Amino acid sequence: MARSDIALGLVIAGLSTAFAVEASGLPTAPGTEFSAGFVPMILGCGGALAGLGIAAEGWRGAGADQQGEAGQPPTLAGLVRCLSVFLAAILYGLFAARTGFVPAAAAVIGGLALVFGASLRLAAGAAVAGSLTLFLVFSHLLRVPLPPTPWLSALWPF
Amino acid sequence: MTAIAGAFAIVLDPATLLVIVGASLLGMLIGSIPGLTAVMGTALLVPITFFMDPVPAIAAMVAMTATAIFAGDIPGALLRIPGTPASAAYVDEAYALTRRGKPEVGLGLGLVASTAGGLVGSIFLIVCAPLLARIALGFSTAEYFWLALLGLSCAAFIGTGKPLKGLFSLLFGLAVSTVGLDPASGVPRFTFGSIDLMGGINLIPALIGLFAISEIMRGALHGAPAVREGIGTFGRVTAGLWQRAREHGRNIARGSVVGTLVGALPGAGADIAAWIAYAISRRFARRPQDFGKGSLEGLAEAGAANNSSLSGAWVPTLVFGIPGDSITAIVIGVLILKGMEPGPAIFIKQPEMIYGVLISFFLANLLMLPLGLAFIRVARHVVRVPPTILPPLVLMACIVGAFSLNNSLFDVWVMLAFGVIGWLMEENGIPVAPAILGLVLGGMLEFNFTTTLIKSDGDLLAFFMRPVAAGLGVVTLLVWAVTLFRLVRPARGAGVAAGPREA
Structure with a gap:
């Protein structure tokens, strides 16, 4: 399952980056200091880092024993x-x-x-x-x- | 005193009492059917509570969850299939008693322990919640920001056993909560031109999807647990029950206290409480040799803990608006729907309502004893409900329930989308509970974060300028630092246990 964690982590990192990029395009309303995308951008960056972390953990094989039922191949x-x-x-x-x-x-x-x-x-x-x-x-x-x-x-x- | 008298009048109203009895029976049914969890039951109950007054609505959820957690012991004892994950910790003990021909011994003691645990938790809630609320009245946005972040961090890092996946789940929930109009500027975010998304993702259909639909899909993929035949007859449940309960009073008391405290931690639910209490009972057991062979000590202690944790989880929910577990995350949605905004002010603005809810806790747990004794007699028939017809019935109830909130098919699509997302998450070992908490608390977290920043002209030190905020901030940062340290330097040897699933 470590290999699937690498793929999962990379997918998460990609989606989170796309979310952060989309958020960075949100406008700042007149009179406000922070754009509407400020918090979503932080979340997107955090998601990207978490995704990379999951991929790295998968690389090390650390996630191998954490799959439980997910490890059973579906029929x-x-x-x-x-x-x-x-x-x-x-x-x-x-x-x-x-x-x-x-x-x-x-x-x-x-x-x-x-x-x-x-x-x-x-x-x-x-x-x-x-x-x-x-x-x-x-x-x-x-x-x-x-x-x-x-x-x-x-x-x-x- | 007037408020308390008013609260009693609301709770003792025949209609409210009828709702509590009905919800208790529903909880017994849901808990005793393998595959239906207390969280799923709570999510399914939401659309029905939509049509009730606030106190009966919340009382229904309290009664349903309390009895469902106890009833989860029934299939555990009879079939070795825990009805809810909260019963998993001591399922072997209960089943060992059944194999020895004494199912009524385990079930009876479990019922008394659950009732006692629920009552202790209720007392803790009734005493502590108003006291904490008085303290919380002085909190500013910085304290609320740290409280929410601390709760979410515990849910993601401690409650799941998979910190990185828990973190992603949490961030996903928070990200979903940003869909809709930005509360500060009114700018639409991630709505893709849809008018339905302008108000944000509707919480209840999303919760039904994440908990119920994803569970149906998981069950469909991996197959329902096989129900074995041949459950023998029961002896009299009450025979020797009170003496056994007295003998294990210390276990029940310790389990109740441990469960209440664990439950009050954001993110730690009934299942974690039961596992911890079971481990403690084993550590201090008078007869450690009985463990795994039908230990009444382990059964009593863990059985008390899972029910007491339910009440404990309501403390942060009511006082700070921060859910203690997945069930209270759903309850927060209902409280808001009913105009009972959780937080310390609720004790001042709506004292009758809130005391009504607190009294209903006590009543629901008291009622569990006679109802449970009666239900155990018919339980062996209920646990044999054919698993082939349950998923379709639950799916249809979910569809109608989601539709009924706004009479809109859009909510059904939202439910289905989140069902698929929840299923994909669980299939990949990503816990769903942090996403739920993120979805519920996202708006509060963002509001308090941006408000504090705006008030201080962007100075981050404002988050540490008040003593309580600084203390909470330090604890939160410590939780993050310890998690990061453990990730960088993983423990050798023992693997991390898979995070428990929702009760």
Whole structure:
């Protein structure tokens, strides 16, 4: 893991430097002594130094025993599950307004449960119970304007 | 006295009591399900507290976290999977008792120790917070700057065990806090033309992302812990319980004090408190040969410490506005949302509210005992919740929770972005907690830093001109110097233990 720490440190140093450079371009408002980028510049420089330090530590191999779980190589199934979480949230954001909350939430919960290895019955149960519970708690109890589900309102007009 | 009477009236209101009971049950549930942590539970509770009055909202968080930390012992004892990282220190002791057919012995003593620890911590909070607040009223921007920097430095360097990665995490959090309009000049910073970013990154969606989404992604990548079958029946939890509690009173008392003090250190949470208390109990044990084989001494001491640290962490949070751990970092966001700006003035401006919060600590910890005794009976069914359906349900709750804060999808995107960032950080061994503290305290740190500089025409000596500021400054610089020295000359032999994760 020492090698990955070198790469990580260099990436951090690069990003922090870019942040400091961007901050240095921020203007100073009239009548003020310090520019709006003064503190961000300090933070960027500090980040760059920390990044170089992490890289140096990786070079010395000092970080080799500090990885813990991060040291375990992920499996393909794990990567698929991880990506599914990300995609499910994005798909919900893109389609919930069109489909309504309950179908979108049920699709996210049921689909992800299947990806995580649940049986079809368990996934379907979780999808229905989970989406309806969240809908009732947030929409009816807390009055959050979740995307409306017209057919559900027709079935249950409360 | 009027304020205290008013506070009792608020807390003893049936609606508030109902909220405390409900939150306690939720905490039991969250703590006892492996994979759901107290911090994640707190983050998920935030959107719901958004719709409550200030005292019930904070009381809900207090009750939820206290019971979740205790309930983390349950899967630890039954399955050898700590429900929360705060229970990890003594999981082997509790599980050894289960293997000997006595799960109720460990769980019962753990419950009494947790309750006692929580009560001791609450007393410390109730006594010390107002006293410290009186002292803090005389603080200027220089003192606040050093206090914030000291807290953040401890969180980055001491709390994580990985100083450089902790430092980067902290700087990342501070950098994120600079997004939005510069408070001094009104110049937009790092907004990239987005109106949504003008007000800065919304704290709560970022916290939900960093704690909950990143945890879901971590679990998805590495797989959920396997739940074993075959948990046998329990004996009566109360049989011989009080006698055992009396026998281990010294351990419980010492663990409570240690936990409270560790908790009050910024950046050191319940997990660190439990590890330290466990190490102390082992060092001074009457029966050291029992350690690893079901030692009640270690279990009682560490069990008391993790709960007492929760209250200890509230001292710097309420008095200085500096969170003691990840949970109080989230709580600060809620306090601000509820118009209860943390700091010494809160004891003068809103005494009823603040005493209400302090009373709710006591009540929540008292309530934990009967609820815990009842919950232990049904626990063996709860710990078997299929791990395949938990991540989707938690993800959906996070999405709806983030959305509900401003009824805006932008907050959902913020949550998701920070979830990915948090996951990437943890996968690379970078602790998330300092970033959270940096995000929460960034505005305060920058304000006090620039204000002190402007007041002194840029003279850096202004940070050392007042005695308290100078003392805090020296301590902070010492922390940095010692860390730098240890980095340049790393310890030979023993590797640095991986930093504990959030409770």
